[in-house]
Amino acid sequence: MPVTGLVDALLGTGTTGAPRGVYASLIREANASGLPIVAADLPSGLDADTGAVHDPCIRARVTVSLAFLKAGLTQYPGARAAGDVVVRYIGIPRTLPPGMKPAGTVLTEAALSELGADPGRRREPDGHKGTYGHVLLAAGSLPMSGAGLLAAKAALRAGCGLATWALPAALLPPLLGAVPELMLAPVADGGSGAWNPAAANEVLRLLEARDVLAVGPGLGRFPGEGAYLRALWEGAARPLVVDADALNILAASGFAAWPRREAATVLTPHPGEMARLTGLTTAEVQRDRLGVARGFAAEHGVTLVLKGARTIVAAPDGRVFVNVTGHPGMATGGTGDCLTGIIAGLLAQGLDAVQAAALGVYLHGRAGERAAALRANPASMLTGDILDAL
Ligand SMILES: NC(=O)C1=CN([C@@H]2O[C@H](COP(=O)(O)OP(=O)(O)OC[C@H]3O[C@@H](n4cnc5c(N)ncnc54)[C@H](O)[C@@H]3O)[C@@H](O)[C@H]2O)[C@@H](O)CC1
Ligand SMILES: Nc1ncnc2c1ncn2[C@@H]1O[C@H](COP(=O)(O)OP(=O)(O)O)[C@@H](O)[C@H]1O
Structure with missing residues (x-):
């Protein structure tokens, strides 16, 4: 035979x-x-x-x-x-057996529901925009205003009631009307299109009337960046999402010695950013993604989203979740900025850090799958397609 x-x-x-x-x-x-x-x-x-x-x-x-x-x-x-x-x-x-913990939980719809994060994102019949919270985004700089725009749109698509984008003032004119649903809050930049440490006070003032702060997409690097981020880290009494350049600034500023934040904190590194945060190489991060994510979240008391195919969400209490939605077509510029906006948009709606991160990565991946299916070839996918598919 x-x-x-x-x-x-x-x-x-x-x-x-x-x-x-x-x-x-x-x-x-x-x-x-x-x-x-x-x-x-x-x-x-x-x-x-x-x-x-x-x-x-x-x-x-x-x-x-x-x-x-x-x-x-x-x-x-x-x-x-x-x-x-x-x-x-x-x-x-x-x-x-008693005393034995699972290494992680796969993020199925059932697991999300058990976590208290409704994958159907049902709305209250009598809900209004005030019901769903207000996101403040501090993002964008002269060559990378697109990153801020993508994150802001994603927050709105995630279902928050309102979103305000704080941006260096020089970026404002070309962006007026780009997303009519979005509010723009120009921050003094001396005409440079870059951020500066004094701008942190303005961001914190704006945050007083908003529910969550997301910082990082397209932020760029700038003199006094450590003082800027530390002011937000310590001063933001609301949930905080830290992504992209803000993660690189954390890594360069010895943030491990900064005080623990009381409000929810979500960090969303890709493996390159995770490497900078930990001092490991990217290959070392990738060799033990679960272990690295779990260890970092517990050590620093944050919710950690380690991105890449099969994104991991690690909670400060040791729980770990593995996302299995997504598509290789998502390997294109701006998709991470989009995830930041989604997680911030969910936090604004009252989800806690782990719920928002878990549901955020799940929905982001599902939208990526739908966007890929709609293109003749998924390699042509843009982040805008994911936003449209949310
Ligand atoms: N339209 C825009 O304005 C865009 C702006 N962006 C901004 O550009 C800035 C720089 O961010 P970048 O992420 O491009 O640059 P980085 O230098 O931080 O990261 C890129 C490197 O990280 C590693 N890496 C990332 N994902 C990986 C994975 N899944 N597996 C293994 N290695 C991986 C790779 O070595 C890769 O070359 C950020 O502020 C970001 O927000 C980008 O988001 C792209 C779009
Ligand atoms: N092959 C893949 N399968 C599933 N998801 C992916 C894949 N490649 C990238 N992604 C997702 O796309 C996003 C990329 O984020 P990031 O690297 O920060 O992009 P950017 O900096 O351009 O915004 C992450 O959420 C990641 O999980």
Whole structure:
């Protein structure tokens, strides 16, 4: 009878390091056969905790994860080596033994509802714009006003009642009317189109009548940037979302020594920004995304959104969530700025930091999937398409 497929049940969760000896030869032979491989529990050669892929590692068509989804199957490159992943019950109790915590929770609609974040974003029949909160965005600078615009539009699309964009005054004239639904608050910039430390006072004054502050998209780098951000960090008594250049400023300003914020704080780094925040290399961040995100959130008392395919949301209390929505078409400029606006828009509506971050990454990914499906080729997707699909 011809052989039409292979089952890989060589190595399991307990293995450490790269497969050696006869295991390594069998894995190489299986991959070279070209036959479809079904992996039992996880592909041999994959790190079950991190998703790191050793050399060699089985390239499975399907992985049948036993009893529970292993964390390493959710993260790249492990997710690619695993192929289609299914979880099957094999008689092991479905609940974890007492004292054992899951490595993370996949953000399904059910998990979001359990978290108290309604994926349907239902509105009160008698709601009005005051019901849904007011976002203040501090973003944009002369070469990158687009980042601010995308974040501001996204906040409105996320359903906040009102949004105000504080921006260096020189940016104002060309932006007047660009998004009629948006309020613009020009901040004195001496005609430079750049931010300055004194502008923080103006942002904090604006925040008094608003519900949440998002800072960073297209902010640029500028003299006195550390003092500017620290003033917002310490002075903003409302929830704060920190993204893009504001994360780079945090990293460059020794923020670990800054006082803990009392109000909710969400940081949304991509792996490059995460590397700057931690002092790791981008490759080191990617090698253990779950562990790095969990450790950082707990150490600094913030909600951490580590972006990239399979975005991770880590809460300060140790909970970790993995987002599985999204599309590679989202790898285009401005999509992160859009996520910042979405999370701020959800915070304005009264969600807490973890709810807003979890629902935000989920909706952002879903919108990315819809936008990709509407294009002849998803490679042509723009961030504006994601905004339209929200
Ligand atoms: N239209 C606009 O005005 C835009 C402005 N932007 C602004 O440009 C500024 C600079 O941000 P950038 O993020 O471009 O530059 P960065 O230098 O911070 O980050 C880019 C680098 O990070 C690493 N990286 C990012 N995602 C990764 C992933 N998933 N896996 C592995 N490595 C990854 C890569 O090395 C990449 O080259 C920010 O202020 C941002 O808001 C960008 O958002 C793009 C659009
Ligand atoms: N291959 C992918 N699959 C799913 N989501 C992706 C993929 N590539 C990028 N994204 C998402 O797109 C966004 C990119 O954010 P970021 O790198 O900050 O972009 P920018 O700085 O241009 O705004 C993140 O939310 C990320 O999770």
